[in-house]
Amino acid sequence: MSAPVKSEPLGRARVPVPSGAPRTSPRRVRRRSAGPWLYLAPALVVLGGLLAYPIYQLGLISLFHYTQAQVSGGEPTSFQGLGNYRRLFADPQFWQVLSATVVFAAACVVSTLVVGCALAVLLTRVRALPRLALMLAALGAWATPAITGSTVWLFLFDPDFGPVNRVLGLGDHSWTYGRFSAFFLVLLEVVWCSFPFVMVTVYAGIRAVPSEVLEAAALDGASQWRIWRSVLAPMLRPILVVVTIQSVIWDFKVFTQIYVMTNGGGIAGQNLVLNVYAYQQAFASSQYSLGAAIGVVMLLILLAVTLVYLRLLRRQGEEL
Amino acid sequence: MKLSVRLVALAALVATAACAPQTSGDTSSGKDEKSGTLRVWLFQEVNNKPKEQVVDSVVAEFEKAHKGTEVTVEYIPVETRAQRIKAAFNDPKSAPDLIEYGNTDTAGYVKDGGLADITEEFGAWDEAKDTDPTARQSVTVGGKVYGAPYFVGVRALYYRTDVFKELDLKVPRTQAELISTAKKIRAEKPELYGLAVGGAYTYGAMPFIWAHGGELAEAESGSYASAIDSPAARKGIEAYTSLFGDDNCPAAKCAGMGGNDTVTAFASGKAAMAIGGDFSHAAVEAGKVKGKYAVVPLPGVKAGSIAPAFAGGNNLGVLKSTSHRTLAVDLMKRLASKKTQGELFEAMGFLPTFSDVREQAAAKEPFVKPFVQTLEAGTKFVPASPAWGQIDSSLVLPTMFQEIVSGKKSVAEASGDAAKKMDAAFGSAG
Numbered sequence A: 001m002s003a004p005v006k007s008e009p010l011g012r013a014r015v016p017v018p019s020g021a022p023r024t025s026p027r028r029v030r031r032r033s034a035g036p037w038l039y040l041a042p043a044l045v046v047l048g049g050l051l052a053y054p055i056y057q058l059g060l061i062s063l064f065h066y067t068q069a070q071v072s073g074g075e076p077t078s079f080q081g082l083g084n085y086r087r088l089f090a091d092p093q094f095w096q097v098l099s100a101t102v103v104f105a106a107a108c109v110v111s112t113l114v115v116g117c118a119l120a121v122l123l124t125r126v127r128a129l130p131r132l133a134l135m136l137a138a139l140g141a142w143a144t145p146a147i148t149g150s151t152v153w154l155f156l157f158d159p160d161f162g163p164v165n166r167v168l169g170l171g172d173h174s175w176t177y178g179r180f181s182a183f184f185l186v187l188l189e190v191v192w193c194s195f196p197f198v199m200v201t202v203y204a205g206i207r208a209v210p211s212e213v214l215e216a217a218a219l220d221g222a223s224q225w226r227i228w229r230s231v232l233a234p235m236l237r238p239i240l241v242v243v244t245i246q247s248v249i250w251d252f253k254v255f256t257q258i259y260v261m262t263n264g265g266g267i268a269g270q271n272l273v274l275n276v277y278a279y280q281q282a283f284a285s286s287q288y289s290l291g292a293a294i295g296v297v298m299l300l301i302l303l304a305v306t307l308v309y310l311r312l313l314r315r316q317g318e319e320l
Numbered sequence B: 001m002k003l004s005v006r007l008v009a010l011a012a013l014v015a016t017a018a019c020a021p022q023t024s025g026d027t028s029s030g031k032d033e034k035s036g037t038l039r040v041w042l043f044q045e046v047n048n049k050p051k052e053q054v055v056d057s058v059v060a061e062f063e064k065a066h067k068g069t070e071v072t073v074e075y076i077p078v079e080t081r082a083q084r085i086k087a088a089f090n091d092p093k094s095a096p097d098l099i100e101y102g103n104t105d106t107a108g109y110v111k112d113g114g115l116a117d118i119t120e121e122f123g124a125w126d127e128a129k130d131t132d133p134t135a136r137q138s139v140t141v142g143g144k145v146y147g148a149p150y151f152v153g154v155r156a157l158y159y160r161t162d163v164f165k166e167l168d169l170k171v172p173r174t175q176a177e178l179i180s181t182a183k184k185i186r187a188e189k190p191e192l193y194g195l196a197v198g199g200a201y202t203y204g205a206m207p208f209i210w211a212h213g214g215e216l217a218e219a220e221s222g223s224y225a226s227a228i229d230s231p232a233a234r235k236g237i238e239a240y241t242s243l244f245g246d247d248n249c250p251a252a253k254c255a256g257m258g259g260n261d262t263v264t265a266f267a268s269g270k271a272a273m274a275i276g277g278d279f280s281h282a283a284v285e286a287g288k289v290k291g292k293y294a295v296v297p298l299p300g301v302k303a304g305s306i307a308p309a310f311a312g313g314n315n316l317g318v319l320k321s322t323s324h325r326t327l328a329v330d331l332m333k334r335l336a337s338k339k340t341q342g343e344l345f346e347a348m349g350f351l352p353t354f355s356d357v358r359e360q361a362a363a364k365e366p367f368v369k370p371f372v373q374t375l376e377a378g379t380k381f382v383p384a385s386p387a388w389g390q391i392d393s394s395l396v397l398p399t400m401f402q403e404i405v406s407g408k409k410s411v412a413e414a415s416g417d418a419a420k421k422m423d424a425a426f427g428s429a430g
Helices: A003-007 A026-061 A083-089 A092-125 A128-143 A146-156 A163-168 A179-208 A211-219 A224-235 A237-252 A256-261 A274-284 A288-315 B002-018 B049-065 B078-090 B103-111 B119-124 B126-130 B133-137 B161-166 B175-188 B202-211 B231-241 B259-267 B278-285 B325-335 B338-348 B355-364 B366-376 B387-393 B396-405 B411-429
Strands: B036-044 B069-077 B098-102 B148-153 B155-160 B193-196 B217-220 B223-226 B271-277 B293-296 B312-318
Touching: A026 A288, A083 A092, A083 A288, A092 A128, A092 A179, A092 A224, A092 A237, A092 A274, A128 A179, A146 A179, A146 A256, A179 A237, A179 A256, A211 A224, A224 A237, A237 A288, A256 A274, A274 A288, B036 B078, B036 B325, B049 B069, B049 B325, B049 B338, B069 B078, B078 B098, B078 B103, B098 B103, B098 B325, B103 B312, B103 B387, B119 B126, B126 B355, B133 B148, B148 B325, B148 B338, B155 B161, B155 B202, B155 B278, B155 B366, B175 B193, B175 B271, B193 B259, B202 B231, B202 B259, B202 B396, B223 B411, B231 B396, B231 B411, B259 B271, B259 B278, B271 B278, B278 B366, B293 B366, B312 B325, B338 B355, B355 B366, B387 B396, B387 B411, B396 B411
Parallel strands: B036 B069, B036 B098, B193 B271
Antiparallel strands: B098 B312, B148 B312, B155 B271, B155 B293, B217 B223
């Protein structure tokens, strides 16, 4: 953490300033600091209302004993301090669910990125018609609501009537019974519905890369893989950063797929992820304060992941 | 900038300390108006028309008896009832005066402060004395009455007469026979489940626990203590979970099934037996097995005995926030009266909560006989504690059964863990 960088107004953070040297005249600083805020005000008001206030409420609720009885006035509310968090951290199931979520989200992110990037490169290499077909297929997957997609995948892998078992000759093998096979099934669905975003974004990025660069690499005898690794990937880094962070956030928060495909967390809760667990605690069991505490923990984890990632990149001198 | 960030942080801190999250305070209105509009929420059934007709005629009589009153009835979808009713408790202004609710929710709603105590009115109601004891228990919390039983639902054993005849089997008379019969059928006809069971089918599993003398929980000085890990309860859990496996209902498929799934399996001809309710009758009749099945009470441990069944069903209750208390109670009594329950049985097949009305119903419709027998043999109810709602929705018992049938934990281990979770819930909810 470099404190001076943090306290600078936005947009000036990376301007190299020799220490001790007068930066700008005081008048300019004043005007600069007021102007941007004025322009940002409408967005900030909206963000404040839609983001800051709910987060404030979430944090507030997580400090109280707040269940349905408190909401509807059956019992008085009581301040718990960090009691909900203590209860949460003392629950072995929470840690088990948290680690499952981290591993599962990581697997989803990696698979999504690999599939998305591979298909983006493929898009640049095929003719117009197959490209259109692939694009349409991807957009179809993208446009499908998660709940529909999950249900369809479940049908495909149904032990009695599913075509997958018939094609693979697996008899009446149940995909959702084993812990890993159930997670695998959900992973397939998550990758299927989130790779189009990666593919389309990366494809657009590749298209923006000057063709001379690629041509030069090809003339130098670089293989496809080598071109990707040494030319495209570095040039596309800002885009890759965005899709990675997006994927981390999405996959960490996965809810619908797990809820629908494993019937709310799988056999004996073996496929629970943090979001479904929070839902169970908060809404199904009406323990809003405990659910809020899980929400806060999740928020902090995601913020930390994103910040660490951004810092790593910044250290490498990357503009975002 | 630095200063304002600090200010904001300070302001946030002050705000946190100063204000608690929103609550609706004491919801009782204190008013008791004798005219105006009464709002009623009833559940929307799959085939709702006959129910509406019965309710409409009651409402018409009520409006005639009380000049200047108007009743609006809204049928709410069963799937979203929990949210709707919670919202009604949160916002007394837009809440109805009278609601229908599932009887396992009674204690929870009372704790939420949503239902009015009508002990006096219920005691003074002349028809109430014929209410059967379990139904009465399902509206009672801590010795006070919070509603009127509307109908009961109870489960019994459905079996395929054609399969039994073909394999020359007798209807099982004990639970041991039930299990061996189920396995015999599976061995002879591997395409069928002997007895369709589900790891998430709590209400189908409870009779096994109760028949072996076990209990879910025992009342203990005002609260409850879990008894699910007692030796007797464990025997029942063992009996039920022994039905999961390739020799009856493969765990890979059956561990995740709930009650509806087992009934669907039976109705579509995939199972030779299933534990289904009187309310499942229509679904089975609409399936492939129509005309090829019969129903008997689920056998107990001793020959000829009936396993205690779970007495499900719905109640009617007056909301604490109503501003028409007297009128709402009167409407409730009319909607839950012997006459209306008899009509509802004819229209919808809902089993009446009055013993005498139920006997008349059984005389008219032979299919309800095994269910009435089951009710007469004595039924049981879930612990009348607000914690039950939490235990139910956090899937404590399904998790226990699934841990056992998937081989993750032994019966002793899984039931011990479940007992701990139940006790934690009883401890926090009282």
